[in-house]
Amino acid sequence: MPNGESLTSVRPVEAGRTDRAPQRRPLPPGGASRRRRGGRRRERLAPYILLAPAVLIIVLLRLWPLVLGVNFSFTGDGDRDGTVVGLDNYRELFADPLFRGALRNVGLLVLLLPVAVAIPGLLATFIYLRVPGHRLYRSAYFFPAVLSPVIVGAIFNLLLAFDGPLNAVLGGVGIGPTDWLGDPDVAMFVVVGVHVWATFGMGLVVFLAGFATLDASLLDAARVDGASLPQTIRHVIVPSLSRTIQFVFVTTMIGMLTSMFGLLYVMTSGGPEGSTYLPEYYIWIQQGQMNRPALASAASTVLFLVMLVVGLLQISLLRRAVREV
Amino acid sequence: MSRIRPGGWLLAVPMSLLAxxxxxxxxxxxNVAMKTRREYILDRFSLADAVRWENIATAWSSVGLGRYLVNSVVVVVASVVLLLLVGSMAGFALGQLRFRGSSALFLGCLAALFAPFQVIMVPLARIMADAGLVDTYPGLVLAYVAQFLPFTIFLMTSYYRTIPTEIIDAARIDGNSVYGVYRRIMLPLGAPALLSVGILNALFCWNDVLISLLLMPSAEHRTLMVGVTSLRGQYSADIPTFASGVLIAAIPVLVIYLFLQRQIADGVAAGSTKG
Incomplete structure (x- = not known):
């Protein structure tokens, strides 16, 4: 740690410090004890030195850009680069049908959120209750969660192509072909479906970790009382796992808002007719393709606000749950 | 023994189908990667009649996936090593040492979790460009470290909190400095957590496409996942070669999943239960 070294040699240790080690006193003043005392100071600074790289990286590359971005969203693009334009970017943003479509799709995701949480929740419940074969399911269900969205998207491009295998199978049983990724009324549902297929394993693992903390005697009691499976889920499992459920809600929502880029990029590129835009894809297009960084910053700020609302909602839900207990 | 009685088998059927x-x-x-084009067009679902490597060889050499793979490995290894080093230092300080401002610093790290990459990507691209780090390995590595550091610190801090402080005290009495404690005791003791967090971070970096697209624009520095996205245009008519490219990109993850599935799941679970 060169930093610590230079600090101690420049600044002497302050007086009046109590030494804990008594055998230190007889040491002659000068070199050795100086280094020792310098070492003590270094020890006290140690936590800060250990944290310095982390703080530096997080402040410079995470928190500072956040401030910069909000600032940036009030300035202009192109000819007006660097000049303050007030709310112009936001006005343009909300007038842009593509961005409005992206926000509508966010609304759709919010509506589908309970389904995306219920699927891993129910499956984890069945696995916990030892459905026949319960040892095998987790490995299978969790598998797509480790694959890159790019790989998942590429595989489904192949499966869902108009002349691809899925339509061939459906054709075999007499169902006409659907243009899964080319029909604006269908494409967004397909992409969200693929996202859920790829990520429900994450939620499942989190739920199973939650079940590990569940008091099994409650379940036995419910069984002795003759509770049916739906009754057990509603009155025993859901209340006991309320924290886990909320955690999965929030992480699933954040996942939907921030990790579908790869799928959109590979599967639809925002099309057909802009029907599969999400804010993150819009930001990418404006920044990378249209050279409109200030407009992209405004979209980023809106996305950040949406995520903040999700976070605050989580906190208020948690508080209410704690009060109920 | 099933705890779900009579209906248990009824549930097992849809769950197996889902698996x-x-x-x-x-x-x-x-299977498609092993087929010839003709074989694929005639029957998409039949088993390939032989294990063929030609398509894989084509994808490897003509698209340049080999080169992209090297880029990915370099960036992922450097990022994970840095993440574990910086993250374990910070986690040790926050989880084991008592000092003024520790809880504020911990909360600051957590706050960064709420600013996802999409929110900071425009100014970050500008900062990187100003620093001359766009289209360089260090630039992408730094971006990955910044992206996954808060999560790494969070997990390492929770892990180090579970280690009794008596261990540190004993080591201090033996004459170790704080740094000595970190190097000789905390790093080895943290091995299980470092392994879990390391694998998760490796997966995150390996699977990323957005950060790489943004910061590595030139073809020679492309990472593997970005390389895979370019397959589609090139091989839309040659599905077996396309599938081979996808397979090349997936193989490292498949291998990791086969051998280290438990550590991955543990990492995900730890992130949820310690919150």
Whole structure:
């Protein structure tokens, strides 16, 4: 740690410090004890030195850009680069049908959120209750969660192509072909479906970790009382796992808002007719393709606000749950 | 013994079908990668009649996936090593040492979790460009470290909190400095957590496409996942070669999943239960 070294040699240790080690006193003043005392100071600074790289990286590359971005969203693009334009970017943003479509799709995701949480929740419940074969399911269900969205998207491009295998199978049983990724009324549902297929394993693992903390005697009691499976889920499992459920809600929502880029990029590129835009894809297009960084910053700020609302909602839900207990 | 009585087997049927649905697309891709074009057009679902490597060789050499793979490995290894080093230092300080401002610093790290990459990507691209780090390995590595550091610190801090402080005290009495404690005791003791967090971070970096697209624009520095996205345009008519490219990109993850599935799941679970 060169930093610590230079600090101690420049600044002497302050007086009046109590030494804990008594055998230190007889040491002659000068070199050795100086280094020792310098070492003590270094020890006290140690936590800060250990944290310095982390703080530096997080402040410079995470928190500072956040401030910069909000600032940036009030300035202009192109000819007006660097000049303050007030709310112009936001006005343009909300007038842009593509961005409005992206926000509508966010609304759709919010509506589908309970389904995306219920699927891993129910499956984890069945696995916990030892459905026949319960040892095998987790490995299978969790598998797509480790694959890159790019790989998942590429595989489904192949499966869902108009002349691809899925339509061939459906054709075999007499169902006409659907243009899964080319029909604006269908494409967004397909992409969200693929996202859920790829990520429900994450939620499942989190739920199973939650079940590990569940008091099994409650379940036995419910069984002795003759509770049916739906009754057990509603009155025993859901209340006991309320924290886990909320955690999965929030992480699933954040996942939907921030990790579908790869799928959109590979599967639809925002099309057909802009029907599969999400804010993150819009930001990418404006920044990378249209050279409109200030407009992209405004979209980023809106996305950040949406995520903040999700976070605050989580906190208020948690508080209410704690009060109920 | 099933705790779900009579109906248990009724549930097992749809759950098995779902398990099949999560595995089959990958199996399908592997099978297609082994087929000839003619074989694929005649019957998409039949088993390949031989294990063929030609398509894989084509994807490897003509698209340049080999080069992209090297880029990915370099960036992922450097990022994970840095993440574990910086993250364990910070986690040790926050989880084991008592000092003024520790809880504020911990909360500051957590706050960064709420600013996802999409929110900071425009100014970050500008900062990187100003620093001359766009289209360089260090630039992408720094971006990955910044992206996954808060999560790493969070997990390492929770892990180090579970280690009794008596261990540190004993080591201090033996004459170790704080740094000595970190190097000789905390790093080895943290091995299980470092392994879990390291694998998760490796997966995150390996699977990323957005950060890489943004910061590595030139073809020679492309990472593997970005390389895979370019397959589609080139091989839209040659599905077996396309599938081979996808397979090349998926193989490292498949291998990691086969051997280290438990550590991955543990890492995900730790992130949820310690919150």
């Amino acid at each position: 099949l649905a999560t595995i089959y697309p990958m199996v399908f891709t592997v």
